[in-house]
Amino acid sequence: MNDLHSLIQIKGLRDGLLVSLNDAPWAEQQSALLTQMDQQPSFFQGARLALDVGSQILHVNEMVDLRDQLSERNVLLWAVLSESPTTEQTAQLLGLATRISKPRPEETRFASSGLSDETALFINKTLRSGTRVEFPGHVVVLGDVNPGAEIVAVGSIIIWGRLRGAVHAGSNGDGSAKVCALDFAPMQLRVAKEAMNLNEDKEPASPRMAFIRDERLVIESWKPS
Amino acid sequence: MTAQVVTISSGKGGVGKTTAVANIAFALAASGSKVVCIDGDIGLRNLDVVMGLENRIVYDIVDVIEGRCKLRQAMIRDKHLPELYLIPAAQTRDKNAVSPSDMKRVCDEIRPEADFVLIDSPAGIERGFRNAIAPADRVLVITNPEVSAVRDADRVIGILEAEEKHSPALIINRLNPDLVKQHDMLSAEDVLDLLGIKLIGIVPEDESVIVGSNRGVPVSQDPKSRAGQAFRNIAHRLKGEEVPFLDLDKQAGLWDRIQKMAGRR
Ligand SMILES: Nc1ncnc2c1ncn2[C@@H]1O[C@H](COP(=O)(O)OP(=O)(O)O)[C@@H](O)[C@H]1O
Ligand SMILES: [Mg+2]
Numbered sequence: 001m002n003d004l005h006s007l008i009q010i011k012g013l014r015d016g017l018l019v020s021l022n023d024a025p026w027a028e029q030q031s032a033l034l035t036q037m038d039q040q041p042s043f044f045q046g047a048r049l050a051l052d053v054g055s056q057i058l059h060v061n062e063m064v065d066l067r068d069q070l071s072e073r074n075v076l077l078w079a080v081l082s083e084s085p086t087t088e089q090t091a092q093l094l095g096l097a098t099r100i101s102k103p104r105p106e107e108t109r110f111a112s113s114g115l116s117d118e119t120a121l122f123i124n125k126t127l128r129s130g131t132r133v134e135f136p137g138h139v140v141v142l143g144d145v146n147p148g149a150e151i152v153a154v155g156s157i158i159i160w161g162r163l164r165g166a167v168h169a170g171s172n173g174d175g176s177a178k179v180c181a182l183d184f185a186p187m188q189l190r191v192a193k194e195a196m197n198l199n200e201d202k203e204p205a206s207p208r209m210a211f212i213r214d215e216r217l218v219i220e221s222w223k224p225s
Numbered sequence: 226m227t228a229q230v231v232t233i234s235s236g237k238g239g240v241g242k243t244t245a246v247a248n249i250a251f252a253l254a255a256s257g258s259k260v261v262c263i264d265g266d267i268g269l270r271n272l273d274v275v276m277g278l279e280n281r282i283v284y285d286i287v288d289v290i291e292g293r294c295k296l297r298q299a300m301i302r303d304k305h306l307p308e309l310y311l312i313p314a315a316q317t318r319d320k321n322a323v324s325p326s327d328m329k330r331v332c333d334e335i336r337p338e339a340d341f342v343l344i345d346s347p348a349g350i351e352r353g354f355r356n357a358i359a360p361a362d363r364v365l366v367i368t369n370p371e372v373s374a375v376r377d378a379d380r381v382i383g384i385l386e387a388e389e390k391h392s393p394a395l396i397i398n399r400l401n402p403d404l405v406k407q408h409d410m411l412s413a414e415d416v417l418d419l420l421g422i423k424l425i426g427i428v429p430e431d432e433s434v435i436v437g438s439n440r441g442v443p444v445s446q447d448p449k450s451r452a453g454q455a456f457r458n459i460a461h462r463l464k465g466e467e468v469p470f471l472d473l474d475k476q477a478g479l480w481d482r483i484q485k486m487a488g489r490r
Contacts, residue, residue, distance in 0.1 A: 064388055068359075071352060072324045093387040095350070095380075126421060128383030129376050146419060148376050164419075 016048030236377030238348030277441020
């Protein structure tokens, strides 16, 4: 094995390949991966690829470029695993998975919450159908959450706009988490382990908040102050 | 000349992408623009049928990409409009025969010689869709006033935004004012409200569209057709002209509001 190859680790998964990169500069990593594919086209062609990029911070243009380069080699990039929230968000925006069925050991890192108030993800746009945002803290959206979009947060979820998608606050079981929205009409609502179906909810658009009181999920009007 | 490359996409199949490409192309060419259409639906070609050019095909886009013919040889000229061309899709190949950079290369070759390149995108958000949007300067997202079509349009808009493509514009196709009045169909307002992008046209449900497609003469050629008028208006708006939206429903009020909403953002 030469240097090139030691940059990259490849494992077979039940439904494709898992390629793990290390922390070398991104351009080097990408070209090493593509070179390796071009040397063994028959091994890679038609493969479904999950990519573990470690702590690399990738933006949309870099991920799109890699995905298109892979696609030209007939390789489908379907998941990007990363320790960086920026990279995860990029992947989610592009509709890529950020988890594969076998949980990574790192995931348990977030298991015990002990959240500080600073751990919040701000999303300054509308989340459209097919977007899934998962965050080990609070999530604040300045925009709408459309039907078909989903937010899973270990902490609370605040929507400064219309909530029409699916939300799960306190996803690790934190019963003090809340969901608030200026126009509250989620398709699916969960706080910790309590779920509620809002199909019958005919309340007019208004700011409301969901939280757990006496082990039951309740919705009350929300007066942001 | 440097052509504007416009791709029409939807996510969901059967909402009117091919119909819209053919109609807008005819309207643009009839008003003096030089237009090249590309059928991006490799393996399921049908733009040639709707444009009435199916029996003139010799070469297709895969022949161009793989170097079996010159670009010119694959450009089929329309029977009546000398400034309208079609580059057909390959029928016997699959979408993997084309890559995003192939599409960019073909469009770059056409750009200096045309005013508009219109690309018909396949359904879905996979490879064929990527190919169709890769060279686009502008994307028109088309939907029907139905929950599932709107959901798919939303997904496509999300992908276009993530890829930082110039913000897409919306065509609402097959609107039926009677059904909207009976609350059996989403209104144009409902659709716009959810998708929150700029509106470029509302096309009514009109059976002359289907008749026109079957005869290979798109309805934008028929001065009396309401749908034809709507497609001609889209063509004008693509050229940067201000055209008021059609009053499909004679009630005032609603349409005033839509005119306003179309101008927002
Ligand atoms: N405005 C309309 N009124 C009536 N029928 C329409 C209209 N637009 C499209 N259609 C019909 O809908 C069907 C699907 O349209 P098509 O353009 O092939 O969709 P797509 O390319 O998105 O799959 C065709 O039979 C077409 O004639
Ligand atoms: Mg079609």
